[in-house]
Amino acid sequence: MSTVLGLILAASLLCAQPRVIGYYPMWLRSTIPASAVRFDFVTHVNHAFAWPNADGSLAADESTADTALINTAHRAGRKVLLSLGGAGTTQTTNFALVASDTSLRRKFVANVVARLSAFGYDGADLDWEGPANLADKANEVALVQQMRAAFHAADSAWLLTMAVGVSDWSGQWRDFAALRGSVDWFNAMTYDIFGSWSPYTGHNAPMVEPPAHTGDWSVTQGITYLHVTRGIPGSQLTLGLPFFGQRFLSTAGLYAKFGSAAEVTYTDVWGDRVAGWTYAWDTVSQVPYLVNPAGTALDSFDDSVSIGVKCAYARTSGLSGVMIWALGEDLWGGRQPLMEAVGSAMGTSTAIGPGVVPPAGGGFVLTNSYPNPFNPSTTLRYGIPRRMDVSIVVYNILGQTVGEIVRGVQEAGVHEARFEAGSLPSGVYFARIRAGEFTAVREMVYVK
Numbered sequence: 001m002s003t004v005l006g007l008i009l010a011a012s013l014l015c016a017q018p019r020v021i022g023y024y025p026m027w028l029r030s031t032i033p034a035s036a037v038r039f040d041f042v043t044h045v046n047h048a049f050a051w052p053n054a055d056g057s058l059a060a061d062e063s064t065a066d067t068a069l070i071n072t073a074h075r076a077g078r079k080v081l082l083s084l085g086g087a088g089t090t091q092t093t094n095f096a097l098v099a100s101d102t103s104l105r106r107k108f109v110a111n112v113v114a115r116l117s118a119f120g121y122d123g124a125d126l127d128w129e130g131p132a133n134l135a136d137k138a139n140e141v142a143l144v145q146q147m148r149a150a151f152h153a154a155d156s157a158w159l160l161t162m163a164v165g166v167s168d169w170s171g172q173w174r175d176f177a178a179l180r181g182s183v184d185w186f187n188a189m190t191y192d193i194f195g196s197w198s199p200y201t202g203h204n205a206p207m208v209e210p211p212a213h214t215g216d217w218s219v220t221q222g223i224t225y226l227h228v229t230r231g232i233p234g235s236q237l238t239l240g241l242p243f244f245g246q247r248f249l250s251t252a253g254l255y256a257k258f259g260s261a262a263e264v265t266y267t268d269v270w271g272d273r274v275a276g277w278t279y280a281w282d283t284v285s286q287v288p289y290l291v292n293p294a295g296t297a298l299d300s301f302d303d304s305v306s307i308g309v310k311c312a313y314a315r316t317s318g319l320s321g322v323m324i325w326a327l328g329e330d331l332w333g334g335r336q337p338l339m340e341a342v343g344s345a346m347g348t349s350t351a352i353g354p355g356v357v358p359p360a361g362g363g364f365v366l367t368n369s370y371p372n373p374f375n376p377s378t379t380l381r382y383g384i385p386r387r388m389d390v391s392i393v394v395y396n397i398l399g400q401t402v403g404e405i406v407r408g409v410q411e412a413g414v415h416e417a418r419f420e421a422g423s424l425p426s427g428v429y430f431a432r433i434r435a436g437e438f439t440a441v442r443e444m445v446y447v448k
Contacts, residue, residue, distance in 0.1 A: 019321030032328030041343030056107030085127030092130030123159030166222025245301025
């Protein structure tokens with residue numbers, strides 16, 4: 001393949017790249033510094049949170065702006081938006097107060113513009129989670145329209161996005177028809193469907209619910225509500241992906257009464273899995289869960305497989321991309337497995353993609369498999385610079401060998417190998433290539 005053709009293909013992939021928005025909570029700076037953020041897998045970062053004080057000034061979760069995050073993102077060619085709001089009572093109360101007063105609204109918008117300009121943000125994301133009446137509904141429109149006008153005057157390239165709920169419980173207090181003209185896109189919070197507020201245990205973010213539980217809502221119902229019922233175009237919608245789950249205690253299992261519940265990160269859940277909790281896959285809701293050895297606790301969460309399912313749904317449904325809450329909550333063993341699954345499924349990785357392998361002599365290359373997620377087969381493309389012995393072995397998540405797709409001496413150049421999953425269960429698999437001194441591993445998600 002010529003270098004020119006490779007550049008053309010790379011450019012075409014970039015043009016088709018969907019949005020992958022990752023929320024970066026300010027309080028996680030020590031856990032996941034800017035240097036650890038996977039900018040190769042995201043297109044935008046929402047820096048959370050700042051919010052209005054009662055006088056229209058700005059408060060934030062940290063006293064100084066994270067310039068390292070902004071600068072590192074910009075060097076990677078990514079955009080950073082300042083996220084305004086959050087689920088706290090103070091944020092909700094002050095948003096309602098400021099939005100209701102013309103003078104406070106003007107002051108708040110001016111303070112937002114000043115902060116964006118001072119620190120080099122690329123726009124703002126509104127996360128007012130509390131509009132709760134007709135007055136709030138009208139005031140939110142006024143605030144958003146005023147902010148859009150101020151952004152246009154300050155920097156016409158600035159983005160304005162919104163995080164929104166996915167049911168009529170909150171959606172009834174939003175005038176989406178009026179907001180669409182001022183908002184670049186809406187980040188659908190397709191999670192927190194079950195939790196401490198629920199009458200019984202359930203999935204944090206089920207794709208669909210069993211017939212007996214359709215009233216409990218799901219990801220597909222939420223997207224249908226925003227897209228069909230409320231008329232938001234797919235080009236203005238991203239699907240929310242949770243890197244967290246819910247832990248239910250004192251319970252007999254799924255859809256059972258429980259004593260207490262709390263949010264847990266994927267990192268926490270993985271710790272339970274290592275500790276011997278039993279993994280189960282709900283074939284209807286298309287998400288996993290864990291049960292402790294005593295059968296008295298349950299973790300509802302998303303893993304690489306269910307994340308792949310949701311990314312595939314976002315792409316086939318014509319949505320503009322996906323949104324993540326929150327970056328860094330999937331750290332495990334020096335890796336970010338959910339982030340890697342998103343990058344692979346959404347095609348946002350800046351790694352060399354299918355069909356863009358450099359010619360022989362340019363070094364070793366192993367691409368991400370394609371398609372990924374896959375059913376029933378996926379293809380790996382790799383390049384070797386000289387004649388050598390090559391092996392590609394596939395392992396399951398437990399490290400057990402499930403297949404060997406290449407073994408033997410091969411000539412220099414570009415090669416392809418197909419992995420057929422056959423009767424293997426849905427799950428995450430890893431392909432490892434060894435060629436001389438070169439070793440690389442790629443993750444593959446099999447979804448039946």
